[in-house]
Amino acid sequence: MASKPQTRLSKSYAEWRSQSHASQKERKDQFTSLSFRKQPELVTSENIGAFAEREQLGYPGEFPFTRGVQPTMYRGRLWTMRQFAGFGSPEDTNRRFKYLLAHGQTGLSTAFDMPSLMGYDADHAKSRGEVGREGVSVSTIEDMERLFDGIDLAQVTVSMTINCTATAAMAMYFAMARRRGISFDQLGGTIQNDMFKEFIAQKEWICPPAPAVKLACDIIQYCAESAPKFNGISISGYHIREAGATAVQELAFTLADGVGYVEHCLARGMKIDDFAPRLSFFFDVHNDFFEEIAKFRAARRIWAKLMRDRFGAKSERSMILRTHAQTAGVSLTAQQPLNNVARVAIQALAAVLGGVQSLHTNSMDETLSLPTEGAAKVALRTQQIIAEETGVTNVIDPLGGSYYVERLTNEIEAEALEYIAKIDALGGMLRAVETGFPQKEIAEASYRFQLEVDARERSIVGVNCYQDEQEQEIPTLKVDFEAEKQQADKVRAFKAKRDRVRLEKATAEIRSACRENRNVMPALIDGVDAGVTLGEISDIYREVFGVYTDPGLI
């Protein structure tokens, strides 16, 4: 007679441990995660902690969305492979866009150069040396038109990574669509437009936090009302993490930023279910495999509960945290750069197991320069290998129910909620940012991490262990200085040929929209069409809202 399967283990965890560990030694005194979290040796049904499948997991596509935001996840549709690209002139980047689309990329993502991101036209003195170097140079609506030349805006979703000048870029994008006869409700895409994280981590700003957040919410509102398929914000943890935050800090600060925007929009009189479905997110995906997977799962659960319980959302679409992810640029090494391909693959796998909606994989050469075409292709192919060859897309949330992953998800959720409560106690994210709370927490974590690397308590292959005598050389992208000169000349020529009367009227209208605390978007869309440049819009912001300077805390 077959024996019945045993449902209980033959001994307790404590018994097993005392018996088996008597003569066994471990390699280290302590095993810690990348985010300084002490890790258990083993998780069993005994030490998983409070675990309730119904409340904590549910089914995919159902509250609290721990197992994923769609009922079919990658069996229904793969994530969007969206490689971030931009350098040189709009024509240079347009060529790269078309190259990526031709190789199977399914969405576009625009990297702007520093002058565009900081509100200076290519012909400005502060733009010297920076034009087209870290992204594409866009000062005018004609630059925007050249950037998307021959690309069907009604077919491809476009992401734009731009923040303090997001209103200007968004206005150019809409004005371009209008010129092409495409209605705004056909436009799909995302603009980053997240100013909280700028003050916390990325540090691209024009005016102080309060007006900056006001402008960000202008886009959220305008998209909610006029471009319903466009995500007016991508609430971003990426830069927070890259600046040195732990996984929990990244998660907590990002969600607290989201809370800050929701509160601002509600205070304007917007209805939660009218705009919350288009709040999108963007997280880093770093080296600590399970910690990252648990972070994505916890993110969805926390956000769903916040939206339902704190903000009274009724629509399930408002409770869904949809996210883009990017592999961790900061984890890449200049030493032995080919090793970065392995790092990126492992990080990308974590993002997929974490259930993200779109993904950028970094190129191996990004600690050296912007990526070459070849390196960018390997990065894209990495995603395609995960999607097509590994089988991880066959089953939804394959790690759901893992003792360790569920415990980790619960722990990360609890720790993030503690941080969010701390920020609430400080008076919300705007106040927290003004006092420098998240900035200081990140600086502490980043310094601690570097000291641990320097002391070799943390290993980085090729940097503080397994070093090579002979350095690997790989090709790098060179952006020549011609692009800067040409862009500056083009902007000057553009400015010279504008209709002065129309221009002045448009400029005055933008200024009054700012002064009268109206939504700036309608005035900006007409303004850029009349030739107002990104730098000129930024000058109006500087004049009306004031200029923010770095407190320079170390």
Add this chain to the structure above:
Amino acid sequence: MAQPTKHPIRVLIAKPGLDGHDRGAKVVARALRDAGMEVIYTGLHQTPEMIVRSALQEDVQAVGLSILSGAHMTLFPEVIELLKKEGAADVVVFGGGIIPKDDVEKLKQQGVKQIFLPGASTKEIVEWVKANISART
């Protein structure tokens, strides 16, 4: 006779250009400070003129420039030229960031004393500063 007092080395850590990547600059500033030096950090988005003014006002012996936007070939030499013009060519300029190999050599020829690339340890930077910059007596 009493020994002349040795003052700590004074270093300005500066972020030229428009990029906001200040993680490295802050870590280096803290590491130099923890090593007993007097460190002044400019904060972000500084023009070469602003950096040189701070260097003179703060009477530093060295300026550490951090840049990750790719504008190093324009902005680093400008800092060096302006220091010369102000009669402060003795101020040692070093730097770090995302800087391609070919550019490292060119920058050294133009007077940047050392460039630290990604992966450099704080220890290495502290030791280099101690070895190459002498404190005023």
